[in-house]
Amino acid sequence: MQEISELKYDQNGLIPAIILDVETGEVLMMAYMNEQSLRATIETGKTHFWSRSRQKYWMKGEESGHTQEVKEIFIDCDKDTLLVKVKQTGAACHEGYRTCFFRRLTPTGQWETVGQKLFDPKEVYKKK
Amino acid sequence: MQEISELKYDQNGLIPAIILDVETGEVLMMAYMNEQSLRATIETGKTHFWSRSRQKYWMKGEESGHTQEVKEIFIDCDKDTLLVKVKQTGAACHEGYRTCFFRRLTPTGQWETVGQKLFDPKEVYKKK
Numbered sequence: 001m002q003e004i005s006e007l008k009y010d011q012n013g014l015i016p017a018i019i020l021d022v023e024t025g026e027v028l029m030m031a032y033m034n035e036q037s038l039r040a041t042i043e044t045g046k047t048h049f050w051s052r053s054r055q056k057y058w059m060k061g062e063e064s065g066h067t068q069e070v071k072e073i074f075i076d077c078d079k080d081t082l083l084v085k086v087k088q089t090g091a092a093c094h095e096g097y098r099t100c101f102f103r104r105l106t107p108t109g110q111w112e113t114v115g116q117k118l119f120d121p122k123e124v125y126k127k128k
Numbered sequence: 129m130q131e132i133s134e135l136k137y138d139q140n141g142l143i144p145a146i147i148l149d150v151e152t153g154e155v156l157m158m159a160y161m162n163e164q165s166l167r168a169t170i171e172t173g174k175t176h177f178w179s180r181s182r183q184k185y186w187m188k189g190e191e192s193g194h195t196q197e198v199k200e201i202f203i204d205c206d207k208d209t210l211l212v213k214v215k216q217t218g219a220a221c222h223e224g225y226r227t228c229f230f231r232r233l234t235p236t237g238q239w240e241t242v243g244q245k246l247f248d249p250k251e252v253y254k255k256k
Binding site for chain 1: 132134144146148153155157158170200201202203204205206209211221222223225228229230231232233237239
């Protein structure tokens with residue numbers, strides 16, 4: 001996998017990854033990968049990320065079961081952004097929506113919720 | 129537009145914006161906005177960005193004519209990433225492809241070009 005090292009990671013060693021649902025065509029989420037999580041994504045066929053807020057390596061769905069099966073990986077012209085097409089189990093958003101982009105800007109400058117809630121986060125992410 | 133100020137910009141005052149083609153459903157590109165470029169995007173209905181490499185405010189298509197007409201703007205759950213649905217004139221990528229994500233990872237770890245070139249960058253971006 002020599003070409004993988006040609007990617008342009010940012011000053012923190014991260015590269016943004018846009019996650020697209022191959023079945024619905026929806027943009028599900030955006031998260032950040034480092035070299036380790038990209039390698040794990042490719043090797044396991046499930047998306048792995050680096051959490052900036054928790055400073056932690058994680059597999060999508062490790063707690064919720066809402067994993068993402070990788071179908072295709074694209075890179076942009078500048079080689080600094082990934083686009084990963086996945087088959088999503090359940091819902092991508094930790095708030096219970098299919099996609100994290102469930103709020104739309106209204107003409108009056110408000111964010112209105114347009115996505116449909118598919119699960120209750122309190123049920124899925126139980127305190128341990 | 130009071131809600132706009134609730135966005136989480138990064139330490140450089142930027143927020144990533146994923147640009148989606150409303151007609152084809154393709155992810156066209158990802159670029160960064162600051163408060164000024166987001167405001168201009170909303171007010172003019174054409175996408176505006178902040179170029180990190182050129183440290184410059186720009187309107188998509190200002191040189192090529194390949195502008196993006198804004199149809200809808202979404203925000204993700206963490207309010208740190210935008211998704212903008214646009215009507216694309218011409219092609220989004222400065223290398224001449226419809227989308228910047230024209231290279232796909234092969235099973236052997238290479239990036240193969242799968243997008244179709246729609247214009248010759250040398251013709252479109254003429255030296256002044």
